[in-house]
Amino acid sequence: DAKTTQPNSMESNEEEPVHLPCNHSTISGTDYIHWYRQLPSQGPEYVIHGLTSNVNNRMASLAIAEDRKSSTLILHRATLRDAAVYYCILRGGVTTLFSGAGSYQLTFGKGTKLSVIP
Amino acid sequence: KAGVTQTPRYLIKTRGQQVTLSCSPISGHRSVSWYQQTPGQGLQFLFEYFSETQRNKGNFPGRFSGRQFSNSRSEMNVSTLELGDSALYLCASSLRGVEETQYFGPGTRLLVL
Numbered sequence: 001d002a003k004t005t006q007p008n009s010m011e012s013n014e015e016e017p018v019h020l021p022c023n024h025s026t027i028s029g030t031d032y033i034h035w036y037r038q039l040p041s042q043g044p045e046y047v048i049h050g051l052t053s054n055v056n057n058r059m060a061s062l063a064i065a066e067d068r069k070s071s072t073l074i075l076h077r078a079t080l081r082d083a084a085v086y087y088c089i090l091r092g093g094v095t096t097l098f099s100g101a102g103s104y105q106l107t108f109g110k111g112t113k114l115s116v117i118p
Numbered sequence: 119k120a121g122v123t124q125t126p127r128y129l130i131k132t133r134g135q136q137v138t139l140s141c142s143p144i145s146g147h148r149s150v151s152w153y154q155q156t157p158g159q160g161l162q163f164l165f166e167y168f169s170e171t172q173r174n175k176g177n178f179p180g181r182f183s184g185r186q187f188s189n190s191r192s193e194m195n196v197s198t199l200e201l202g203d204s205a206l207y208l209c210a211s212s213l214r215g216v217e218e219t220q221y222f223g224p225g226t227r228l229l230v231l
Binding site for chain 1: 122151153160161162163208210219220221222223224225
């Protein structure tokens with residue numbers, strides 16, 4: 001599986017934007033870039049995902065480099081509730097043609113621990 | 119819509135015992151995946167089930183097994199427990215498993231003494 005590299009930790013002031021980087025230089029052409037986060041004492045939760053184009057949703061924005069070897073998760077205004085470990089993940093797997101479904105697994109790295117300072 | 123539920127939430131076992139963990143996916147979701155989370159190894163994929171069939175398997179010994187029922191509920195079994203099996207076991211569900219958002223449960227924290 002292609003691997004991702006993220007900084008171990010980052011800090012942000014409350015209500016300021018946060019840019020969380022992720023390097024994935026061995027990404028394949030069909031790999032989607034997913035971001036999940038894990039708040040303390042909870043299971044991971046989905047944040048956003050994309051393939052080639054930048055993506056926006058109510059939680060965050062995802063900026064993908066033109067060569068797809070890196071991406072950045074953008075939290076527009078960090079709040080204390082955004083303090084979590086953020087995982088950048090490449091979706092691996094194979095789609096089978098007959099069933100229309102395929103295998104799916106998430107390969108988590110160490111993630112980036114984001115601290116938000118009030 | 120109810121989220122993914124896992125039972126029990128906490129469990130204490132001794133070495134050599136076996137344990138069964140349960141996961142109820144979100145209604146309508148047919149794919150269930152299991153993950154192990156430890157401080158040293160982080161989150162690691164165990165296996166995925168779709169329509170009662172194991173479709174994908176991570177790099178874990180055969181002591182770790184699972185199954186999925188016709189209602190998509192899934193169980194994970196660990197036999198002959200070792201101290202290193204102490205971990206948070208997370209279950210995630212999705213509609214079909216391909217390019218789908220994974221919804222995680224709160225996890226079962228297993229302590230092996």
